Amino acid sequence: AIPLVVAINTSLAARNGMLVRDRIAMEEARNLDAIIFDKTGTLTEGEHGVVGTATADSIDEGEALALAAAVEGDSEHMIARAIREAAAERGVSVPEAEDFEAMKGRGVRARVGGEEVYVGGPNLLTYLETDVPSELRRFADEAGENGQTVVYIVRNQEPIAAFAMADVIRDESYRVVDALHELDIEVAMLTGDSQDVANAVADELGIDTVFAEVLPDDKDEKVQELQNQGKLVAMVGDGVNDAPALTRADVGIAIGSGTDVAVQSADVILVQNNPMDVARLVKLSKASYRKMQ
Ligand code: ADP
Numbered sequence: 635a636i637p638l639v640v641a642i643n644t645s646l647a648a649r650n651g652m653l654v655r656d657r658i659a660m661e662e663a664r665n666l667d668a669i670i671f672d673k674t675g676t677l678t679e680g681e682h683g684v685v686g687t688a689t690a691d692s693i694d695e696g697e698a699l700a701l702a703a704a705v706e707g708d709s710e711h712m713i714a715r716a717i718r719e720a721a722a723e724r725g726v727s728v729p730e731a732e733d734f735e736a737m738k739g740r741g742v743r744a745r746v747g748g749e750e751v752y753v754g755g756p757n758l759l760t761y762l763e764t765d766v767p768s769e770l771r772r773f774a775d776e777a778g779e780n781g782q783t784v785v786y787i788v789r790n791q792e793p794i795a796a797f798a799m800a801d802v803i804r805d806e807s808y809r810v811v812d813a814l815h816e817l818d819i820e821v822a823m824l825t826g827d828s829q830d831v832a833n834a835v836a837d838e839l840g841i842d843t844v845f846a847e848v849l850p851d852d853k854d855e856k857v858q859e860l861q862n863q864g865k866l867v868a869m870v871g872d873g874v875n876d877a878p879a880l881t882r883a884d885v886g887i888a889i890g891s892g893t894d895v896a897v898q899s900a901d902v903i904l905v906q907n908n909p910m911d912v913a914r915l916v917k918l919s920k921a922s923y924r925k926m927q
């Protein structure tokens with residue numbers, strides 16, 4: 635009787651915008667103890683806008699934006715797009731850059747005018763072992779407390795400018811946290827972004843557990859950390875970076891258009907880009923199970 639019921643379940647799921655790649659996982663969803671959400675592009679829109687700039691004495695705002703846009707010239711990341719857009723809006727002329735390198739979970743690097751220039755977040759600074767000068771530090775601290783993502787330009791090993799970027803929390807994210815709490819499910823968030831931005835978003839949404847400044851290759855370890863506490867864990871993500879975590883999770887959920895890699899690593903694909911569908915999925919799994927008894 636079980637296969638028949640599960641078949642009904644998957645077609646019902648499909649009508650609700652859920653593509654089930656692994657039926658066992660869909661069935662397990664009813665027993666989930668914790669669900670980990672990727673922050674950027676999942677709980678938030680992922681459409682950053684540059685809302686503030688701070689610079690060291692060696693560079694002015696327009697130059698900083700132009701330099702950052704040059705280094706980000708080859709990157710598909712949403713942060714890169716926002717910086718290029720801000721530079722275009724301001725009408726600054728962007729210098730030539732070469733030798734582009736993407737540094738997964740950290741930022742980007744390129745050569746501009748014979749100099750080595752990096753643009754990236756806290757993980758980049760840790761990697762370069764460079765300290766932020768006090769005038770940039772104050773700006774970054776305030777932006778972070780407001781939940782704004784901060785990226786730095788580092789030239790010749792020296793942070794010379796910082797940009798504050800605002801992302802928007804989705805309305806559905808508030809609702810899904812409440813809905814999952816009603817189902818007695820722990821809600822966690824996983825991000826490569828800084829601890830203070832992560833805390834600001836988590837406080838705003840009422841999220842229970844926060845993993846911040848996590849490099850892409852370490853995301854699956856955070857899934858395992860909860861599993862090691864004896865919990866049945868789902869991971870919800872959209873990016874290439876999330877694939878190992880999606881695979882590690884008991885229920886891997888790809889959301890939105892997703893990347894091919896995310897989709898191939900997921901047990902369930904939520905076609906509509908709506909975090910509330912995660913709660914619907916759990917409810918559908920519970921309802922189907924009741925029918926089986
Ligand atoms: P998330 O884990 O939130 O989905 P990513 O792993 O894509 O985010 O990126 C983590 C962090 O790495 C970003 O918050 C940013 O600090 C930095 N980063 C990644 N790509 C870029 C880029 N192209 N330009 C600047 N910073 C970047």
Ligand code: MG
Nearest residue numbers: 672674675873
């Ligand atoms: Mg992401």
